[in-house]
Every structure is written in C-alpha cells, then in structure tokens.
Amino acid sequence: MRRRFELTDFEWSVIEPLLPNKPRGVPRVDDRRVINGILWRFRTGSPWADIPERYGPHTTCYNRFVRWRKAGVWDRLLTAVSHAFDGELVMIDSSSIRVHQHGATFKKGDPNRCMGRSRGGLTTKIHALVDGRGLPIQLHLSEGQASDCKQADPLLGAVPEGSTFLADKAYDSDAIRARITAQGGFANIPAKRNRRQGFVFSTFLYRYRNLIERFFGKLKHARGLATRYDKRADNFLAAIKLFSARRNRVLKATLREAAAGC
Numbered sequence: 001m002r003r004r005f006e007l008t009d010f011e012w013s014v015i016e017p018l019l020p021n022k023p024r025g026v027p028r029v030d031d032r033r034v035i036n037g038i039l040w041r042f043r044t045g046s047p048w049a050d051i052p053e054r055y056g057p058h059t060t061c062y063n064r065f066v067r068w069r070k071a072g073v074w075d076r077l078l079t080a081v082s083h084a085f086d087g088e089l090v091m092i093d094s095s096s097i098r099v100h101q102h103g104a105t106f107k108k109g110d111p112n113r114c115m116g117r118s119r120g121g122l123t124t125k126i127h128a129l130v131d132g133r134g135l136p137i138q139l140h141l142s143e144g145q146a147s148d149c150k151q152a153d154p155l156l157g158a159v160p161e162g163s164t165f166l167a168d169k170a171y172d173s174d175a176i177r178a179r180i181t182a183q184g185g186f187a188n189i190p191a192k193r194n195r196r197q198g199f200v201f202s203t204f205l206y207r208y209r210n211l212i213e214r215f216f217g218k219l220k221h222a223r224g225l226a227t228r229y230d231k232r233a234d235n236f237l238a239a240i241k242l243f244s245a246r247r248n249r250v251l252k253a254t255l256r257e258a259a260a261g262c
Contacts, residue, residue: 005044007032007039034060037055037061039246040052042222042223043221044223045222045224065235065238074241077242078136087163089166090132090166091132091165092127092152093127094125094126094148096124097125097226099123099228104231114143115228116142123144123145124141125144125146125148126240127142127152129155136244137155139241139244140154141233149176152167156179159185160185163183164205165180165189167187169192172190172195176189177199187199188202188205225240
C-alpha cells in the first residue's frame with residue numbers, strides 16, 4: 001500500500017532510468033524505498049534521524065541523498081523536466097525562505113551558505129525560471145538580501161531565443177532588457193516609477209506570471225523547503241530540484257503522452 005508523500009508507480013517509472021545503474025561492491029538498498037524516505041523527510045520538515053524505520057536506516061537516506069547530489073543525479077531530474085518545457089513564454093521570480101535556527105549554525109569560513117540578513121531575519125532566496133505551464137527550467141539560490149535583478153544572470157542563459165519574458169519591477173534593468181532583446185525575445189516587464197523612458201508592456205500577458213507564484217506555492221507544500229533546515233546550500237538546492245521534478249502534474253501528463261506515442 002502506497003503511503004502519503006511516496007512515489008507513484010508512474011513517477012518511479014520516470015525516475016528509475018535517471019538513477020545510477022552500475023553499483024559497485026555490495027548491492028544498494030532498494031532505491032525507491034530510500035527516495036521515499038528522502039521525500040518524507042523534506043515533506044514533513046523532520047530531522048533525518050526521525051525518518052520512519054519502514055524507509056530503512058536514516059543514515060542510508062542521508063548518505064544516498066548527499067552522494068547522489070555530488071554525482072549530479074538530482075540535476076538530471078531537473079534537466080529531464082526542462083526538456084519538456086514550452087519556450088514561447090518564460091517567467092522569472094524569487095521567493096524568500098526563512099532559515100531555521102538549526103540550519104543557521106555553521107563552521108567558521110564555510111563558503112557554502114547562501115544565507116543573509118533581510119527584514120525577515122536570516123533568509124535564503126530561491127530564484128526560479130519557469131515556462132508558460134509552470135515547469136521549472138532553471139533554479140538558483142542566493143542570500144536573502146540579494147537583489148533579484150543582480151541574481152538573474154545565472155538564469156537568463158536558459159531563456160530560449162524568441163521567447164516572451166515575464167518579470168516584475170524588480171527585474172526592470174537596461175541590462176536584462178538588452179539581453180532578452182539580443183536573444184530575439186520580448187521583455188514584458190513593468191517599468192519602475194523613476195523610469196523616464198517608456199517601454200511596451202502587455203497587462204494581458206503579465207497575468208500569466210501567476211504561474212510562477214503557483215510554482216513556489218506548490219514547492220512550499222514541503223515543510224522542509226518552506227523553512228530551511230539544511231546548513232549547506234547545495235543540499236537545500238538539491239532537495240528543491242527533486243521536488244520541482246516531482247510536483248508538476250503537467251510534466252507527468254506530458255511524459256505519459258510521450259510514452260503512449262512510442
């Protein structure tokens with residue numbers, strides 16, 4: 001019997017081919033059971049040590065999660081999602097995540113942080129680029145006080161040529177507009193009040209930006225992502241990629257259609 005938060009048979013059929021399939025030495029513990037344990041941990045926001053025994057030792061779940069993060073397994077899941085995206089309409093935004101006191105502790109000089117002080121206290125920002133169906137294309141982390149405009153650069157490289165680019169006023173900069181235009185796209189961004197120059201802007205297209213808000217809303221159903229408990233930024237980002245690949249129902253429908261056509 002499948003329990004809450006666990007992978008469905010279809011989800012497993014999509015994920016399984018993307019996992020390492022050449023284990024060395026002792027055969028691995030059941031991958032599906034371990035991933036279900038990882039999902040349970042982030043969905044509930046519980047410590048790793050509280051993972052139920054039905055998912056095996058919590059150390060196995062943690063070690064497998066970290067090892068596969070280093071091997072790029074979770075990156076491949078996000079890439080699989082990106083291959084199904086619709087490039088005609090893309091949008092960018094960020095969402096602030098409060099850092100829990102357990103995640104705020106760190107070793108002196110540790111560069112892997114992505115935590116900063118803002119009005120909400122110690123926070124991390126998730127920057128996302130999604131397509132016109134809410135499918136994630138690219139993700140990026142920064143400190144909570146970082147400017148959205150300056151943190152857009154790592155995501156703009158994934159914007160397809162000739163697309164319509166939606167963003168709020170935080171991304172109204174000459175550099176971003178020039179880059180989108182150079183790629184043959186249209187930057188549909190409302191101008192800031194202090195702008196002297198006017199720009200073409202469609203309020204009708206701007207309404208579709210609610211799709212990225214829905215993306216963040218679905219992502220934060222997982223309590224371990226709505227609040228950051230992880231000390232390391234790369235672990236936190238890997239969990240976001242795992243849930244981004246799983247939560248989107250449109251992706252599942254797309255993959256079903258592709259499988260049926262084979």
